[in-house]
Amino acid sequence: MIPQWDSDKPIYLQLYQQVVARILDGYILEGEALPSVRKVAAEYQVNPITISKAYQMLQDEQIVEKQRGKGLFVKPGAQELMLDRERENFLVQQWPEILKQITRLNLSAKQLLAGEHS
Amino acid sequence: MIPQWDSDKPIYLQLYQQVVARILDGYILEGEALPSVRKVAAEYQVNPITISKAYQMLQDEQIVEKQRGKGLFVKPGAQELMLDRERENFLVQQWPEILKQITRLNLSAKQLLAGEHS
Amino acid sequence: MIPQWDSDKPIYLQLYQQVVARILDGYILEGEALPSVRKVAAEYQVNPITISKAYQMLQDEQIVEKQRGKGLFVKPGAQELMLDRERENFLVQQWPEILKQITRLNLSAKQLLAGEHS
Amino acid sequence: MIPQWDSDKPIYLQLYQQVVARILDGYILEGEALPSVRKVAAEYQVNPITISKAYQMLQDEQIVEKQRGKGLFVKPGAQELMLDRERENFLVQQWPEILKQITRLNLSAKQLLAGEHS
DNA sequence: GTGGTCTAGACCACT
């Protein structure tokens, strides 16, 4: 499966976000290993360094830890940690902007929530 | 006043969005002139070419029009046009993504829209 | 001038440490630009990406900020910030280990600091 | 007891340094045997090859010697030998760098020695 | 001119 890359964002960022989403959604469990750099690179037909860059970000953010010679493993508590971080970020950074936009566009809660069932 | 540029987005885009927001919010009225490239460049300490690029985008999107020798003027009907466009874009492109994120973070769109998140 | 790289440490790390040292020692002042990636790459005969990596670290650590299209500039307050960080790190992480080593080797920290070891 | 490995340094090096420290500190005496590769590997949950590598280093450095069929034994004079080597290395290689750092961070001997009592 | 991204391919250390 080769994902459709959004050409606006760097691939390594999209990879990073993909892994984050998968951990948040429970598809990758804590303590589990990430698929190896080479494997992902082959599967997605992307340069290994690009994968590395995404994986490096995950290490920098304390989501994943290296076991030398073995691979990268999701840290215990990572899911909770990320949920808190993302939630904080969403509520403080993104939501106020979204609300401003909603107001500016004169949209109603009713309209917006209607789409929720689709 | 020199705004704080978001170093993630190009300045010309931020300028463009700023003008759009001001028109939507009614701070700049239809038929009014935009401040001149030189003036904005001086005030914001930004390269005039960068301002031009933002203004060019506004022309491309049919929001403003050039009156030779006078400057750029907001077209009649611009506010309505933009409102429709932005609304369409928001509902189709952005809102579904936002909803997905809200779900992932285990938040309630209903409560957020009611202002109960704090 | 081509520096002698320590083959034990990655070049990008040595570059990073070099810049940090230069800021701490006042050779690069706050508000000044770093020499461009290409320039350093040419001068040191190192791949531009390697320089980039070092510069990226400095951005991540809030020591330097990007001005798009212009280059990287030392943030105001960077010297003080780094001094605090490095001092903290030295006292808490490194010095206890050094003391342990000194004790193990049956040396006297007092005499070493007084310059009497030779 | 499983030690906390420093993921920056290879495990075999950390093992080597641990043994060196134990000999220097007198926890392992000259003429005594090192614990077997298998035993350490099981206890620390580390690949036996990694232990072997550490033990090989100790042999290369003339600190221990193999007695066929019996195991590895700390050589007589090992403690003295290592003390001299490490002292030499510390004074010539490490201490000058440490002093440079102390100067750069503007730390005083008084501050540093105060922590010695902790 | 600036930094950022990606590729293809090589090499290394660690387990």
Place this chain on the structure above:
DNA sequence: GTGGTCTAGACCACA
């Protein structure tokens, strides 16, 4: 097998 580093060279967006 694992991840990390570096090169040479290309291309892009931004100011």
